[in-house]
Amino acid sequence: MKFTGKNVLVTGSSRGIGAEVAKVLAGYGLKVWINYRSGAEAADAIKAEIERAGGTAAVIGFDVSDEAAFVDAIKTIVDSDGALSYLVNNAGITNDKLAMRMKVEEFTSVLDANLTSAFIGCREAMKAMRKQKFGSVVNMASIVGETGNAGQTNYAASKGGMIAMTKSFAIEAATSGIRYNSITPGFIATDMTEELKEEVKVAFTAKIPMGRFGNASEVAEATAFLLSDHASYITGETLKVNGGMSM
Numbered sequence: 001m002k003f004t005g006k007n008v009l010v011t012g013s014s015r016g017i018g019a020e021v022a023k024v025l026a027g028y029g030l031k032v033w034i035n036y037r038s039g040a041e042a043a044d045a046i047k048a049e050i051e052r053a054g055g056t057a058a059v060i061g062f063d064v065s066d067e068a069a070f071v072d073a074i075k076t077i078v079d080s081d082g083a084l085s086y087l088v089n090n091a092g093i094t095n096d097k098l099a100m101r102m103k104v105e106e107f108t109s110v111l112d113a114n115l116t117s118a119f120i121g122c123r124e125a126m127k128a129m130r131k132q133k134f135g136s137v138v139n140m141a142s143i144v145g146e147t148g149n150a151g152q153t154n155y156a157a158s159k160g161g162m163i164a165m166t167k168s169f170a171i172e173a174a175t176s177g178i179r180y181n182s183i184t185p186g187f188i189a190t191d192m193t194e195e196l197k198e199e200v201k202v203a204f205t206a207k208i209p210m211g212r213f214g215n216a217s218e219v220a221e222a223t224a225f226l227l228s229d230h231a232s233y234i235t236g237e238t239l240k241v242n243g244g245m246s247m
Contacts (some may be wrong), residue, residue, distance in 0.1 A: 001224050002228055003030060006083070007032070008032055008033065008086035008088065009077060010032060011035045011064050011117070012035060012064070012091025013043070014043035015042055017090060018088075018090040020220040023046065024223070025223075025224055027055060028228075029055075034057055037063050037064070037091070040059070044059060064121065065112045065113050065117045070120045071120070083129075084125060087121055087125040089138070092140070093110060096151045096152055114155070122139070134177045135178040136179045136180075136227045137178070137181070138227055139180070142156075145162060146238075147245075166182040179234065180235060181231070182237075183222055184240050184242065184246070186242025188213060188219060190216055208243040209244030209245070210244055
């Protein structure tokens with residue numbers, strides 16, 4: 001994979017898909033800034049794993065839904081490295097409940113953590129990247145943002161909004177040489193899905209044409225492609241990594 005830039009910030013990268021994205025991008029030679037909100041030890045462990053493999057990484061802790069903290073974090077990265085080349089907005093939460101029982105604050109809290117935080121990251125990345133007339137951003141959405149899902153009205157709204165927002169940023173930033181794309185993972189094997197009951201996994205798998213859950217590495221490689229120079233004429237697109245669930 002070919003990259004022109006030298007560094008990347010991956011939000012929510014102390015575990016799960018984010019951690020795999022961080023490791024894959026470090027393997028391609030990028031300096032990876034590992035973000036966490038509350039998992040400092042896990043973030044340090046990912047950094048150590050990257051460095052043992054010969055890569056370069058730094059840990060930066062902040063809450064992505066805190067605008068001032070996100071702005072300061074990108075300033076810290078630019079001050080340290082001279083630029084921000086790439087951004088992966090991966091951090092997010094769920095708070096599942098049937099819509100008729102969901103309180104407004106339970107709806108808006110997920111939007112703030114998932115969508116508003118990604119907006120802040122996209123906006124601040126654009127500011128930083130315009131100076132160099134180069135950059136690439138990938139927003140980690142979800143198949144749920146395309147199809148909806150019972151009990152996830154808030155999550156679906158946040159991820160569907162992310163897909164639309166990505167397209168708008170792509171239009172605004174295109175003349176500055178900055179690309180914005182999104183990825184919609186389907187069911188991916190992570191520590192979170194491992195907690196599902198076996199009968200639930202079987203039911204979900206039956207809906208996947210490829211007959212299995214995806215691997216975090218498959219999402220990470222798709223992320224690397226969209227960030228890389230190999231996708232230099234791709235912007236405003238949504239790459240589905242879901243085993244054929246949503247064709």
